[in-house]
Amino acid sequence: MILPGSPFPGPRHRPDGGGAAIVALGGGHGLAATLRAVRHVSQNLTAVVTVADDGGSSGRLREEFDVLPPGDLRMALSALCDDSQWGLTWRDVLQHRFRSEGELDNHALGNLLILALWQLLGDEVAALDWVGGLLGARGRVLPMSAVPLDIQAQVRTAAGVEHVRGQSRVAAAEGMVEHVELIPPEPPARTEAVRAVEEADWVILGPGSWYTSVIPHLLVPDLARALEQTTARRAVVLNLSAQQGETDGMSAGDHLDALLRHCPGLRVDVVIADPSAVEDLDVLGVAAEACGAQLVLRQVRSGDSGAVHDPLRLAAAFRDAFEGVIGDVGTTEE
Structure with a gap:
């Protein structure tokens, strides 16, 4: 198809x-x-939408398939869904997370749907437009960058300044974040x-x-x-x-x-x-x-x-x- x-x-x-x-x-x-x-x-x-997420379902898909992390894109699409029963139902489907003892545990179905469309179309924006069409989204969702990114922060702690890399690690940093930069x-x-x-x-x-x-x-x-x-x-x-x-x-x-x-x-x-x-x-x-x-x-x-x-x-x-x-x-x- x-x-x-x-x-x-x-x-x-x-x-x-x-x-x-x-x-x-x-x-x-x-x-x-x-x-x-x-x-x-x-x-x-x-x-x-930022494309630096490296944790959870998004981080796992990003690492395995070398793609943009889809989670924040999915959340933005869900927030724009149509208020009809159709739109709200598909929003809930997109946000649904699997719970299991296997590899699907904690994956959001919407992340997998976005990934599938990326692979079928070869175009991240076109794929997001298709998901938006399914939801009846009142607006458009775009990634800010064409490539997945990492965040590196300078964090001041009691021991001095440390460099912390990765969105999930920066978000949980113990100390005062003084500066961030993107990689690449x-x-x-x-x-x-x-x-x-x-x-x-x-x-x-x-x-x-x-x-x-x-x-x-x-x-x-x-x-x-x-x-x-x-x-x-x-x-x-x-x-x-x-x-x-x-x-x-x-x-x-x-x-x-x-x-x-x-x-x-x-x-x-x-x-x-x-x-x-x-x-x-x-x-x-x-x-x-x-x-x-x-x-x-x-x-x-x-x-x-x-x-x-x-x-x-x-x-x-x-x-x-x-x-x-x-x-x-x-x-x-x-």
Whole structure:
């Protein structure tokens, strides 16, 4: 059986009534949170996903087949699924994990489906478009790079500075992460991802694992250049808490400083933060100003969970920012 290259109808054109062209960059649960929120604001969405995962099902498939790690791509597709019974059922199928005493244990079915389409089509983006079509996805999912990547971090510990390689090891590092880099250095970006950023109305960074899901986008030269030069406005969504291991001891302002350290040419228009997650509003305000951004404080935390973004509250914050109705710094909404 030979499948056509892609069910996706060519270059992206904004559909009538589809809303602003929005590109969200990240990976894992953080990117999924953004996508679940921003789909309430626009139907013209693109997710650009990190490809450095080396743990779990993704890491095993990456090592065995020398492919991009599919897990974060799968999660982004699932977050964009259609709300019909069809879309939600196929989302659950994609997310299903096998439990056994054999080699299939902990593999996500969606990872295997994506891998199968990669092998059939020989084109990662076309394969992701096919999975998106199956889900009725409200948007497109793209890998940020054409090759699988490794993350290496400089971690300051009580014994000095250590070099830690691998996304899963960096995420669990015991110490303060000071700097990250990609291996191979200066990797090629997917041209579709670069074009999406260039043509966007808004680009969103965060929330998510700061050093292993958010900052890596700034370390792909062509993608970083597009982020610096795009006419789109740029929004950063801060996390609701520090991530154990990766960002222990970092304040909200430190997160913005880390972005500028890794991409000094980056300018940001809006920083969205939940006031309950900000230790010092004045310090965060200074950090936002250094990025060229206006600080927007909104209650975006889910009421029944400590560190999960509520999709509707975050959507309301995005809507305010996109429409320019962002009020005064320090204003919060229920």
